[in-house]
Amino acid sequence: MCFSYTQIVFNIPRGTRDFTPEDMQKRRYLEKSMSDTFNSFGYGEVQTPMFENLDLFTAKSGEGIIDEIYSFPDKGGRNLALRPELTAPVMRFYVEKMQMEPKPLKLFYFGNCFRYDRPQKGRYREFMQAGCELIGTNTPEAQAELIAMAYKLLENAGLKTITLSIGNLNILSVLFEKLGLSKENQKYLTPLIDKSQFEDVYDALVDFNVKPKDATAFLEILQSSDVEKISEYLKDNEIVKKELNDLKIITGLLENAFDVKDYEIKMSIVRGLDYYNGLVFEIEAPCLGAEKQLCGGGAYDLIELFGGRESPTSGFAIGFDRTLIALETEGYKFTIPQLDAYLISVNEDVLEKTLEIAQMLRKQKITTDVDLLRRGIGKSLKYASSINAKKAIIVGPKELEQDSVTIKNMETGDQEIVKIKDIVSKIK
RNA sequence: GCCCGGGUAGUGUAGCCUGGUCAACAUAUGGGACUGUGGAUCCUCUGUGGCGGGUUCAAAUCCCGCCUCGGGCCCCA
Numbered sequence: 293m294c295f296s297y298t299q300i301v302f303n304i305p306r307g308t309r310d311f312t313p314e315d316m317q318k319r320r321y322l323e324k325s326m327s328d329t330f331n332s333f334g335y336g337e338v339q340t341p342m343f344e345n346l347d348l349f350t351a352k353s354g355e356g357i358i359d360e361i362y363s364f365p366d367k368g369g370r371n372l373a374l375r376p377e378l379t380a381p382v383m384r385f386y387v388e389k390m391q392m393e394p395k396p397l398k399l400f401y402f403g404n405c406f407r408y409d410r411p412q413k414g415r416y417r418e419f420m421q422a423g424c425e426l427i428g429t430n431t432p433e434a435q436a437e438l439i440a441m442a443y444k445l446l447e448n449a450g451l452k453t454i455t456l457s458i459g460n461l462n463i464l465s466v467l468f469e470k471l472g473l474s475k476e477n478q479k480y481l482t483p484l485i486d487k488s489q490f491e492d493v494y495d496a497l498v499d500f501n502v503k504p505k506d507a508t509a510f511l512e513i514l515q516s517s518d519v520e521k522i523s524e525y526l527k528d529n530e531i532v533k534k535e536l537n538d539l540k541i542i543t544g545l546l547e548n549a550f551d552v553k554d555y556e557i558k559m560s561i562v563r564g565l566d567y568y569n570g571l572v573f574e575i576e577a578p579c580l581g582a583e584k585q586l587c588g589g590g591a592y593d594l595i596e597l598f599g600g601r602e603s604p605t606s607g608f609a610i611g612f613d614r615t616l617i618a619l620e621t622e623g624y625k626f627t628i629p630q631l632d633a634y635l636i637s638v639n640e641d642v643l644e645k646t647l648e649i650a651q652m653l654r655k656q657k658i659t660t661d662v663d664l665l666r667r668g669i670g671k672s673l674k675y676a677s678s679i680n681a682k683k684a685i686i687v688g689p690k691e692l693e694q695d696s697v698t699i700k701n702m703e704t705g706d707q708e709i710v711k712i713k714d715i716v717s718k719i720k
Numbered sequence: 721g722c723c724c725g726g727g728u729a730g731u732g733u734a735g736c737c738u739g740g741u742c743a744a745c746a747u748a749u750g751g752g753a754c755u756g757u758g759g760a761u762c763c764u765c766u767g768u769g770g771c772g773g774g775u776u777c778a779a780a781u782c783c784c785g786c787c788u789c790g791g792g793c794c795c796c797a
Binding site: 413415423485582583609610615655678 | 750754770787790791796797
C-alpha cells in the first residue's frame with residue numbers, strides 16, 4: 293500500500309438504532325395508525341424542539357433526573373438538554389402560547405426522546421414517544437375518553453393482548469392517612485406497592501407500628517378490583533366519595549360507550565412522579581418481558597408549576613418502539629410495499645424513451661423504477677422479481693416501432709404488447 | 721450504576737471445552753454462462769474472528785481490560 297493510514301471504524305452510539313427501509317415501513321405504518329386514531333378523537337398534532345432549557349425538566353421531575361438526561365452548555369453558556377420526555381415541553385408550549393385557545397384543548401405528539409440509561413430490549417437511549425394532553429377538563433367522561441383512546445390506539449394498531457389497569461392516587465393517599473403513615477413512610481412504601489411486593493409492604497407496615505389487622509385490611513383493598521368493596525372500606529371519607537363515584541362512572545362508560553371491557557381497577561398503581569394526582573392508568577403488553585409497559589398516564593398538575601393559570605390536565609405517553617416490538621412479537625402482518633412497475637430498456641438506444649415513460653407513469657402516481665445498471669433482460673427481470681415489482685415493462689425497438697411496450701405480469705408471467713398511451717390504464 | 725450470558729463475512733450458523741492439519745458451510749451482493757424474457761442451475765469475484773493487551777514457538781480457541789448486544793435489578797416509555 294502506498295499510503296499508510298489508520299482505518300477508523302465508526303460505530304453507532306450505544307443505545308441508538310439505524311432503521312432499514314423495511315423498519316421504516318413498519319414505523320410509518322404505526323405512526324399513521326396512531327395519528328389516525330388521535331385525529332378520530334378530535335386531537336391535533338403539535339411539535340416542540342428536540343432540546344429545551346435544562347431547567348424545564350428539573351422543575352418537573354427534580355434534580356434527580358439530571359443523571360439520565362443528555363445535557364450540555366451551548367456556545368452562549370445556556371444549559372440545554374435533549375428532551376427525555378414530551379409532557380414538559382408540550383405543557384411549556386401550552387403555557388407560553390396556547391392558554392387562550394378554546395377548551396378543552398386536545399393535543400397529540402410524536403417525538404424522539406433521549407435518556408442516558410442502560411439499554412436493553414425495548415429500552416434505548418434514543419426512543420420514540422407518542423402521547424397526548426387533554427387540557428381544561430377533568431369530568432369523568434373526559435377521563436373515560438382519554439383511557440379509551442389510549443386503549444384504542446394500541447388496539448387499532450393491531451395489538452391483540454394488552455392489559456389496562458386503572459388506579460387513583462387520591463384514594464391511595466387517603467388509604468395511607470387512614471393508617472396514620474408519615475410522608476416519609478409513604479415514600480418508602482410506594483416503590484414496593486408499585487412492584488406488587490405486598491409481603492414486603494406488610495412487613496414494613498408492621499415496622500411502622502400499624503396494627504396487623506389494619507395492615508391486612510389495607511393490603512386487601514390495595515389488591516382489590518372491586519369498587520364497592522373499596523367504597524365500603526372508605527365510606528366515612530368525603531374526599532374519596534367523589535373520586536370513587538367518578539371511577540364508577542368512568543368504568544361504566546368504558547364498558548358501555550367505548551366497548552373497553554378488559555380492564556382492572558388497581559389501587560396499587562403509583563407512577564413514579566409527584567405531579568400526578570387522582571386518576572392514573574397503565575397499559576402493558578405481557579408478551580414483552582421486563583420492559584412491558586407500553587403506556588402510562590393520568591391526571592396531573594403541571595400548568596401552575598410552569599407559571600400558567602390553573603386548569604385541569606390529563607394525558608398519557610406511549611412507548612412507540614415497545615409497541616412496535618409487541619406487534620412484531622405477536623406476529624402482526626405488516627404490509628409489504630410493492631412497486632407498480634419496473635422498466636427495462638432492451639438497449640442503450642431506447643434508454644431515453646424508457647426514462648420518459650417512467651416519468652409519465654410517476655406523474656400518474658404509479659410507483660416506478662428503472663434499470664440503472666444496463667443489465668440484460670434476464671438479470672433485470674430477476675431483480676424486478678426480488679424487489680417484489682408487480683409489473684415489468686420492457687422497452688425495446690421492436691415494440692417502439694408501433695409506439696408500444698411489452699408489459700409482463702410478474703405474478704402470472706403473462707405478457708402483452710400495449711400502446712404507450714394505454715400503459716396507465718392497463719396498470720391501474 | 722449493579723449481577724449474569726453472548727459477540728465468527730451483509731445475514732444465518734459450525735469450530736472454542738481438548739491452542740497448530742481451521743477459518744468452514746449456507747445464503748445474499750457484483751460479474752459471467754445467457755447480445756430480447758425472471759424466481760432454476762452452474763462458474764466466478766468480493767467479504768470474516770468486536771477492539772486492545774497478555775500467555776505461547778503458535779490464539780477464533782486460554783487469561784485480562786474495554787466496547788457492545790441480550791437476560792435480570794434500578795428506573796421508567
